[in-house]
């Protein structure tokens with residue numbers, strides 16, 4: 001093991017962009033299919049893994065929506081979430097802000113309540129067992145219409161104390177943020193924090209819409225912002241956080257070679273970039289693997305890794321007291337490792 005590997009493995013981490021349905025490992029997919037008597041279109045775990053070859057976002061999404069079909073009961077959502085929390089506990093994640101896709105479940109007859117009950121019970125147990133704090137963000141599926149998002153927000157109001165924010169995910173091209181202006185405005189007035197996927201496959205214009213029309217507090221991905229100098233300057237000036245997902249970018253072919261990943265450029269420019277796993281079961285790794293991939297390919301220094309970890313805390317939706325606790329733990333690790 002290299003010194004950098006050891007440093008990254010022990011680093012206290014914060015995750016801000018992870019779709020819980022995207023943490024469904026093939027082994028658990030098979031177990032839940034058996035439990036719920038569902039026939040999968042794959043004969044084995046190996047066959048599932050082989051199917052995880054994507055050339056664009058939609059290829060992945062088709063398999064992702066199919067995979068989540070095995071999630072039926074509160075216990076299934078609990079097991080899914082607990083498996084993720086156990087995994088990230090081993091990777092020294094201290095705090096995580098996870099997405100879920102309620103419409104991915106309600107559209108196939110599984111209630112909002114079933115999904116959120118299983119997820120939040122596991123989050124609570126993981127905090128007790130592992131000391132990991134968490135927040136839950138509900139995403140609207142952008143390939144569906146705004147009315148469907150409005151109905152989802154109506155339902156979410158009954159579970160308001162368990163949901164920190166709302167986001168926007170799924171097929172980006174052809175579904176600009178402007179399509180969801182009204183529902184985001186209402187979510188904001190209800191006190192939810194706001195995020196949106198933008199600039200993953202979509203143009204810089206979509207990032208501008210997320211800022212100006214949705215008024216997001218944080219941007220998910222944002223990679224294509226770099227194509228627009230004015231927008232990049234604005235993101236730097238406003239210190240708008242970007243939740244960057246390196247292995248996801250690589251797997252979905254936005255980035256053909258990890259050495260060409262824009263993260264290093266983002267850091268050099270002073271953009272507030274963070275490291276995240278997106279859909280770890282589908283893209284080949286959790287937080288540690290994502291940090292390792294960029295550290296290696298972009299030859300990052302320990303100081304740059306430390307900046308990414310600090311950005312994760314600063315960009316989180318924790319209150320100031322919680323951030324102080326997270327930062328103290330990180331700083332003590334950095335000091336022990338000779339990083340100022």
Ligand code: HPA
Pocket residue numbers: 019022057064169170171197200248278279
């Ligand atoms: N992009 C957009 N939507 C998604 C993703 C993603 O990477 N993962 C799950 N839903």
Ligand code: ZN
Pocket residue numbers: 017019169197220278
């Ligand atoms: Zn995502």
